[in-house]
Amino acid sequence: MGDTMSDIFFNELDKRIGCITLNRQSAKNALTHEMCLLMTQHLKRWASDSKIKAVVIRAIGDRTFCSGGDVKELYDKGRAHDPYPQQFLKDEYALNHLIFSYPKPYIALLDGFFPDIGASYFLSRCQGYLGFYLGLTGARIKADDLLYLGLGTHFIPQRALNDFLAHLSSQSFKEDDHHAVVEQAIAEFSLPANTPPLIHAREWIDHCFSGANMEVIFQYLAEQSSEWAEATLLDLKKRSPTSLKVTLKLFQENAEKDFMACQQTEYIVACHFMEHPDFYEGVRAQLIDKDQNPRWQPATLEDVLESQLEEFFRESV
Numbered sequence: 001m002g003d004t005m006s007d008i009f010f011n012e013l014d015k016r017i018g019c020i021t022l023n024r025q026s027a028k029n030a031l032t033h034e035m036c037l038l039m040t041q042h043l044k045r046w047a048s049d050s051k052i053k054a055v056v057i058r059a060i061g062d063r064t065f066c067s068g069g070d071v072k073e074l075y076d077k078g079r080a081h082d083p084y085p086q087q088f089l090k091d092e093y094a095l096n097h098l099i100f101s102y103p104k105p106y107i108a109l110l111d112g113f114f115p116d117i118g119a120s121y122f123l124s125r126c127q128g129y130l131g132f133y134l135g136l137t138g139a140r141i142k143a144d145d146l147l148y149l150g151l152g153t154h155f156i157p158q159r160a161l162n163d164f165l166a167h168l169s170s171q172s173f174k175e176d177d178h179h180a181v182v183e184q185a186i187a188e189f190s191l192p193a194n195t196p197p198l199i200h201a202r203e204w205i206d207h208c209f210s211g212a213n214m215e216v217i218f219q220y221l222a223e224q225s226s227e228w229a230e231a232t233l234l235d236l237k238k239r240s241p242t243s244l245k246v247t248l249k250l251f252q253e254n255a256e257k258d259f260m261a262c263q264q265t266e267y268i269v270a271c272h273f274m275e276h277p278d279f280y281e282g283v284r285a286q287l288i289d290k291d292q293n294p295r296w297q298p299a300t301l302e303d304v305l306e307s308q309l310e311e312f313f314r315e316s317v
Contacts, residue, residue, distance in 0.1 A: 008035045010042050013056075013169035018046040022059040028067035029059045033088045040095050047103055053173040054105035054182050056165065065110045075283040078274050085274045093267045100259055105182040109161055110152065120254040121262035122151060129209035130198060132251055136209070136217075136244060137232060141198065148196035156189045164189040201228050208232075214244050214301050240278040240294070241301045246312050253313075265313065272312045 009021040020039060022029040031039075046052040059065045069092055077084035096118050099106060123131030126149045133139065134149075146152035156164055168185045175181055198205070204224050211217035221233040236244065250269060254262040273279045277297050285294035298304050 015051055016053050017169045018052045018055040020057040025061040028064040030067045030070040032070050036091050036095050053178050056107045058109040071283050072287050089270050093263055105179050120250045121259050124251045124255040128206040132209040133205045135247055144193045144196040145198045147193045154186050154190040160189050204229050240296045241304050242278050245304050245309055269312050
């Protein structure tokens with residue numbers, strides 16, 4: 001049984017496991033609005049189907065599971081003053097909440113990591129200030145760091161994923177606790193993690209990213225003798241000063257909120273960014289002209305006024 005389109009596939013393994021496969025390799029499996037709506041439709045149907053015991057999501061491609069929402073599409077529609085970005089964000093956040101509160105086991109087979117919607121909830125709860133570091137720098141991490149941070153639960157080698165899916169779909173699920181059946185199946189294919197690379201930088205990351213504001217974080221990084229810290233500072237200086245300050249404030253404020261409250265704040269901030277020139281300038285420099293030379297407005301941390309920062313968290317959009 002299957003329902004497919006070129007960018008995303010849906011099928012049921014042995015009529016027991018709902019399977020979602022992302023298939024936009026050329027766009028790093030970025031989600032379009034239509035993909036979000038189709039995922040929501042299938043997840044709701046599977047949630048009420050007693051034959052479906054669990055859901056698995058995976059992606060075609062060797063390096064990227066999903067790069068988040070399709071920012072190029074948001075760029076094109078936003079510049080045309082189309083209401084599409086607001087509706088896309090609304091539906092994307094609704095999908096994210098559906099996944100978070102899904103009543104059946106939901107297994108994401110990640111080959112890499114991406115901070116997407118919900119990041120301020122998960123990353124702000126990581127050990128020390130490692131989540132702040134990841135959120136502000138966009139640094140890429142692999143399986144060992146993912147497990148160390150608690151953002152992933154198990155490591156299954158890519159070569160074993162098809163065998164794992166076959167094993168999972170062969171389970172009887174006679175027990176009442178389907179989560180326990182899934183966890184046992186995952187454990188049978190999991191391998192122990194190695195020493196996470198982030199652990200070697202943990203001390204200076206916790207110190208530097210504990211700064212009360214971005215100016216202090218920059219100061220702390222500049223005082224370090226670590227090559228990693230030096231490279232991090234150079235990288236941060238290339239990023240939108242507004243985005244850095246908004247992200248830090250978002251993480252600081254959401255560290256004690258529940259998931260729904262974090263989602264509400266993130267949605268408000270995301271909608272405001274659709275009206276800010278730095279979003280379009282970043283997409284232009286990275287994906288359109290590809291000159292890697294964005295011209296941010298304002299251009300420095302010092303020029304980002306507190307009143308401008310507060311505007312991103314204003315509820316009426």
